[in-house]
Amino acid sequence: MASTRAPAVAEVLWELKRADKIATYSAVANRAGFSAGANGRAMLTCLKTIRRDWPHLQWWRAIRDDFTVVAGEHGDELAKWGAVIEPAEEDRVSVQVDDERMMSWEDEDATKVAVGGDEEE
Numbered sequence: 001m002a003s004t005r006a007p008a009v010a011e012v013l014w015e016l017k018r019a020d021k022i023a024t025y026s027a028v029a030n031r032a033g034f035s036a037g038a039n040g041r042a043m044l045t046c047l048k049t050i051r052r053d054w055p056h057l058q059w060w061r062a063i064r065d066d067f068t069v070v071a072g073e074h075g076d077e078l079a080k081w082g083a084v085i086e087p088a089e090e091d092r093v094s095v096q097v098d099d100e101r102m103m104s105w106e107d108e109d110a111t112k113v114a115v116g117g118d119e120e121e
Helices: 002-019 025-032 038-053 073-081 105-120
Strands: 068-070 084-087 092-096
Touching: 002 025, 002 038, 025 038, 025 105, 068 073, 073 084, 073 092
Parallel strands: none
Antiparallel strands: 068 092, 084 092
16 A cells, blocks of 8 residues: 555655645645554555655655654754754654644645635636
8 A cells, every 4th residue: 555655645745845844644644645544654654665765755744643753863854954852752752843834735725715716706
């Protein structure tokens, strides 16, 4: 399954890179057309494939829905990008970022609907 989902997630990561934003696993998965799975397992599988097959993609732009990531590489990349990283539980750190740095495709979709609705009249 990851082989068909990973390319779709890779496209979303490229979109995040161009926008210089991050997004939660659920938001990325929804944009790619599937569910992130329990505790983001489907996304984790995709990200593992992406890191192996497309190492140039900024996999770290996808974060867990609870805004925590594994301490170390993931947290370090986000800190370099500008997120505030604080200790959380055990081996995890909390990611704090301004709302405008979080990708929200819902806003984009609402704009398209509004523009599309105006065009039909």
